[in-house]
Amino acid sequence: MILNIALILAAQLLGEVLARLLALPIPGPVIGMSLLLAGFMASKPLAERILPTSQGILAHLSLLFVPAGVGVISHAEVLGDTGLALMAALVGSTLLALIAGALTFVVLGRLTGSQEAEK
Incomplete structure (x- = not known):
């Protein structure tokens, strides 16, 4: 390992x-x-x-988010000033990442001839 x-x-x-x-x-x-x-x-x-x-x-990937969460909490005052813009950026980027991942999965499934991608 x-x-x-x-x-x-x-x-x-x-x-x-x-x-x-x-x-x-x-x-x-x-x-x-x-x-x-x-x-x-x-x-x-x-x-x-x-x-x-x-x-x-x-x-165990979720363990990698603990340091990020601690960092967010320690900078809570910044969130008060830019929280709305930050939330919009997070939601927007998450949606774009999900769309990009789904499209990549479909394209790769078609390229490899996978039956799962056609469902």
């Missing part, structure tokens, strides 16, 4: 290095995730090796 996490973090680091070295307008973690996806597509054993670790990380 430690090696798998190291591989995931190495992909993120490589993406960050490429983003900064080439001055790309794409965040490093996105580049790293794309590189990891390419690695999974090129090597099925790699994907099968990382799968249990990634499922474990996703199962």
